[in-house]
Amino acid sequence: MGDERPRVRLDQPLVRRISLLPAYDPETFGRLSEKIARFLGTGRFIVWMTVVIVAWVAWNALAPPGMRWDPYPFIFLTLMLSLQASYAAPLILLAQNRQDDRDRVNLEQDRKSNERSIADTEYLTREIAALRLRLGEVATRDWIRSELQELLKELHEHARADAD
DSSP, X not given: OOOOOOOOOTTSOOOOOOOSSOOOOHHHHHHHHHHHHHHHXXXXXXXXXHHHHHHHHHHHHHSOGGGOSSOTTTHHHHHHHHHHHHHHHHHHHHHHHHHHHHHHHHHHHHHHHHHHHHHHHHHHHHHHHHHHHHXXXXXXXXXXXXXXXXXXXXXXXXXXXXXX
């Protein structure tokens, strides 16, 4: 009788616990990361990154000494590029994982569709084979015509035999 836990009621929602971690929607975050990763893989990003780096280096090399915020050897620039790379790599991996998941789902759908197509094709093949077998037993126009011609010949022969 030492187990005095409160009974869980199924007809009432659970009280949510307060979390110190920020709440986020994984799907929204995933879409945003894909957009960022897609932008990082464009020529536009390379051009803008090059323009920013050239401007940074030019300003910090050519500006008056009191106005330079990152003098040679540009340690703050190196820090910013490392920071950008440290965020870009996981975002790109996340986008690739999401693409892999979509590819896996599409592959599974294609496989199921192919299986249905194969089953339908096999069914239709069996139906055509059955129709061919049944058609062999059905009287065709040519067969009926030849039978009628033979009956007509027999009638003419009987008519001649009766006339004689």
